[in-house]
Amino acid sequence: MSVAKPLSLAEIRKRSVAFVRDWRDEPGAEKQQAHQFVADLLKVYGLSESKAALYEKRARRSSTGRGGYIDALVPGLCAIEMKSKGVDLEAAEQQALDYLDALSGAEMPRWVITSDFATFRLLELSPDGADAITFTLEQLPERCDALAFLAGYQQRTFGSREQEQASVKAAKLMGSLYESLEASGYDDHDASVFLVRTLFALYADDAGVWERDLFYEFVETRTAEDGSDLGAQLSVLFQALNRESSKRQHTLDPLVQRFPYVNGDLFGESVSIPSFDSEMREKLLEACAFNWSKISPAVFGSLFQSVKDKAARRELGEHYTTRTNILKTINPLFMDELRERAVAAHHDVKKLKKLREDLAKVRVFDPACGCGNFLVVAYAEMRALDLQILERLQQLGALSETLFFVAANLKVTLDHFVGLELEEWPARIAATALHLVDHQANLAMELSLGAAPEPLPLTKVDSIHVADALDTDWRAILTPSNDVRIVGNPPFLGHATRSATQAQQLREVWGRQDIGRLDYVTAWFKKAIDYFAGFEGGRFALVSTNSIVQGEPVPALFGPIFEAGWRLRFAHRTFAWSSEAANAAAVHCVITGFDKNAQPPARLFSYPSLKGEATEAPATSINAYLVDAPNVLVEQRRQPLSPELPACTFGNMARDGGGLIVEATDHDAFAADPVASRYLRPFVGARELLHDLPRWCLWMVDLDPRDVAASPLLKERLEFVRETRAKSRAASTAAMAATPHLFGQRSQPDVPYLVIPKTSSETRLYFPTKHAMPETIASDLVFTAKDSDGFLFGIISSSMFLTWQKSVGGALESRLRFSNTIVWNNLPLPTPSMKTRSAVIAAGKDVLAAQALHPQRSLAEHYNPLAMDPALLKAHAGLDRVVDKAFGARKSLHTEQDRQAVLFRRYAELTA
Template structure:
């Protein structure tokens, strides 16, 4: 166990007095440095060597005065000799030192003076021998105090995982764990062995083991060819699992120096691994890293990825960054605890009660993976406890009491953290990661108060259960009455990507109704969490989710159940990019939702102007399932078009195997060979073509006389290919349509001009680009079309008001907006709630409507001024013409004035206010409507009061 700082300082002062007159390098250097190490409690001669031979820069032979591989190099001179040449001499040794042995600290000394350089940070200091006691913390690593900043993006995390990856590959190639095991357990032994080695590497650099004890054991006790490395490791593991009083009296001294670890980490018997020279070198390379600086919060995920060669090529792509974890835990519990601490920090009794409260908190992550959320939560709780101890020390100092005993006061422990993980290896990593961060925090406490503090042997353990969280009883892992917070990042899997087991999980949790099958897999954890919280209404939860559960058709299905079972949303991060800074980074568009079964004040929505940018907190009176400050409204998948509005429907679908569709080049080539087909060739427009102008064409053979068809053999070949493709379809209705190969399987083509809305549009645009098309342009099924739409409808749908609504309620395809008739049918149009009680003169309505029409025409005119530009060009925020932008601003003003007639404000600070108003308006509208239940088989118009006021508007 390392000495306390007070003891080290006392020894340093005695050392300075003892060696005050030392001057001769040759005679006194070795005893000087032996005594120096004893200042820090190191008497083992194994840690460093004197007169270590190396090749100097240029090829000559040199001798390092003192060398501790991977830690420290010392160049000693006689008293009065200049230190600068000694520094240059020391640096000249570095080319001859193996990379894994390069030191992090360089010392040059002439007995009277020390010059110390931290080669990692480039910090340095020069001080006199008499002042050694003032600067002993520069040598804290000798005693075992190695507190350093744990940086999640530090390249050492990637490097460490890569070195473990090489070791993993070498052991796997040897067949370790593959023979004599059941197939499902084939990789188990290798996984456990790697977890044990991870712990040993970390222990070597953090004073759990004697200084560099594990590395010295491998280097000194195992043969260079590696033949005895496996058996000696097995012996070491047995020692680590044996209390000192039960160890053999004849146990080797070097092995006996290792502590008893416990915690069941070294309990399971493992097959003895076979090493060769290369495998032993891979292990020593891993030993050479400074594992004290590893971030357990991310290293677990990196470590897991080494088990898969494909995943390792993209190493670091899927770990969860600390920044994103803090987005969840700060509003869930950390901000509240920090605020409470600030209120009580100067009051002894209340501070004592607050400290006791920290020990009572319990956390459950029901999809914990490698434990990232639990590790960061534990670390932050320990940092808060450290602040409590500082405050307690200050209060004691004010009252004249002696310093606090941290050994007895540290209360927060890993047994407050519980997790469920379906895969065994990540579950093991999660447990070890919590132990690692526990020890890092213990080192930090020791550094702070000068009292080494460690929890070895491991008496308490985190409760990580290997199993399926959707079949396990969570109460058996942590009784809900003891749970404070549920948190985590359950898996995101859309309905089309689920495995058979995941489909069974969905059916078990949600039942067999088809609408539940459309939910994202993560919705299972929401339901299980709410059911679990029924046992403790005071507990709260926060989960990371795909943003799809707050958009489109999933909202009513999931949140209808959640709200009916008493759920209240306490805070929410709206859509942002869940990414990290590692190589091959992966980004998903996510939300974070904090919720519980109590309605709490102080609700907050975290808004993102840019999904990759910072969030800004916005207070909210209520957070609804669409994550806006508005009433708890659930929009149905409304199929009925409100009265007075043109129906919105999909375009036509060919289901033709591609044989009726042409690019422009293909069309030109086809017509050159079959010129009679020109009168049957039509422009074919989907969302891509509407926005980007990439022309496609189709054979539109509706009504073609048989004689004309026979006169075009190439067209006839295409028709025959359509019939064959349809006959091969697994869908019965498509096979039946093989009898009509000249027709699209779904013909919704209008015979009049229509408004076209792309089904999918980029999230980077402020407006969905929409436009009017003629009846000769065939709309594909990737367009939503409205026949009979006017400039009024175009203007409202092109406004910021409608686009703000769309951004909240539309579904998403990846991050892009997916526009459906439900967005349109549920939208609260202007004038839709006006009745006789509001006493708005019809003339005002007509004036507002005319203003929208005029502004809409101005937008169309502004577009027409750039005939060579596509809608993608015109609506790209970077290239949008100023004239078009001004036209849209005038259109927004006209639409906003129309909504003022329904009680809307004169201005809006942003989309959030617009959507909040629209939800309130929607609630007012639907209070006049019957609830839409199961969609009728035949289209019917239902509900008065949603009229858009478009009757009598001239068509464009």
């Protein structure tokens, strides 16, 4: 038996001519002829009357509550309302819309078609839909593409909100199906294979891969209602899909024979037969009723990857990699350049053809591809550009009419898109998603040019490899060349969360034992530069957390990259890669793209709001901190770079097991002890400093040994400290057991000093600090610096210092992490004039005065970014003006980026 294929637009146009000829002279009576008119129209697009439409679908009008009929309904696709010739079609359209509230979700159409036999009116119901369009019966052959959705063609904007919403719903349907398979005890690997095959069949039903709703018809008519034979029947079908029609058994069910040969290795593997029940069959039928042609392969792939995880299933649709974020990577890396070439070659046939040849050379490689969303979006964008070029060549009369009938003439093909993925499940999804986006691209070509490669049989996707990217030689996966573009979103794992195995992988990739605070993702950067060794034209761009451009890891990562001849071609500064899940924290990310070319000018994207849109600016040179400034690397320094800065020292570390610390619950007992009270001192760490919390310690640098015997409290505490230290595995701590009355490490200032917290919230507008007297003991959770005149207080309390802290200081979790060796000792503070120094001190006193207006408030309350007092904000603004000038700003500075440029320029000058 021959296999029915989806109609080409050429065939649709041919049929539409016959349709017009048959109906142009008919009277157009609504009641007598509507049914036949609709049936004939659907046949033009390859939809059989028996299974495509529900005629006179009973419905209730929402406006009146009265019952009525929709003339014809193609569930999930379109509603058709017929009127006699000359009747107002807008009114008919409103009548059709009035009936829609009575439909189920699966039946709800995307389009409404109204006609009076002489005119068609078409309305798209999606949020992205435009105004209704009208055309006459005589115009149908030339406007047949307007109704091409009836044959499975989709006029969509790739990545539209509607596609995303459809993809979320589709993934939930598949998640429900997987839950049932999992609960039945079906093998996990076999379930993976089954779900991917089912996904393809569902999509093929709606997207013109084979006859519309053929799989739906099979499930509905060839399987028992109790689901008992569903698994066996699907196995028969899937085996048939893997065999050429001419080689199938002649005794096969005629309905199975109507399915075409798929190939592509999708149905090749032999797996066990799943067992179904009636509820599971209903879930599959519910999935069949959904319009799968509307999904985005990229978004759906991300979601589909999550259906096997219970926690992820609960929040399905609330977190996925959006097309927008993927385009932030691929556009500035290579797509923008290719599009600009297309625009420049608009009138030049030779250049347009050369551009097509260059498209054919490009290879996109994602070495952490997951479900393939970067590859899918890149493929869609490149095919869209190739189609744009072909359309222009056609306009210029330079296109061979036979060019599109064979896949060999395509310049952008699936094998040019290569992925590495650790796990089998997402790799299967990636290969399937590439098939889906390839079909969508072919539909777009068919719609525009009238012909495209046949959808079936599929070409096997051999370019998605299941392997550990860090243990694999990338050159063995894809031969390096100047036309390779590496993109991706490797795992978000900070140095603190990497496993021992991952740490060892980092050592092997970097070729050294000391990997410091390098994040796991940095291994992909090193693999990329090793992969391109000896090639000047390659490019790569990776998404990562912003920790790679902050603090100690920056020189360790970017030093080798720059030394190998790479530059930052573009960068997206910190933005929120956010989840819509309730209470989920957004990941702060950056995107860095590299090449070895001097041109084009670097592009820097900044985000005034982390969740907002980017603003772009050309850059002379983007440095490792993603600033248009000199390319410096800030490394640990033992002494301050600026002669204006005193030493900044780590606080006092007790290493006592808590024995020398006195909490509020024990304070009264120690205060009442005439001996122990002489050694009781206020004790300040970051928490005490920021929240104004009382805490004390026993500070016994001048201990009189006789006092130990005189105070049971002291004796008990010192014995506890000695025992705790003696048990320590650290030899240095065990040695301290000999002096249990002393803090293990002591650096207490003997003059008034500035207390600097080791960490501070990243949301604060300023870095909080406070003066303390030498009687207040600083813990190891703060740093101390001598500040006799208040100059340092003014510097640290400024936006300039906060900018430096954020730029080079790194973070602990998401909090800002102060460091004396990185942040303080490298602060590029010029020597100020006496006038400037006095101005900074005076402005700092204004800040203290503003704080004093509310003496009951802690520093955390003063610097709550949502509730800062106007007087305090004003004082800080005044301080910023004088500190900016102290660092050499020649104009008013308003943004973090402005201040970064000043700071790195000053740093380059001081270290030259």
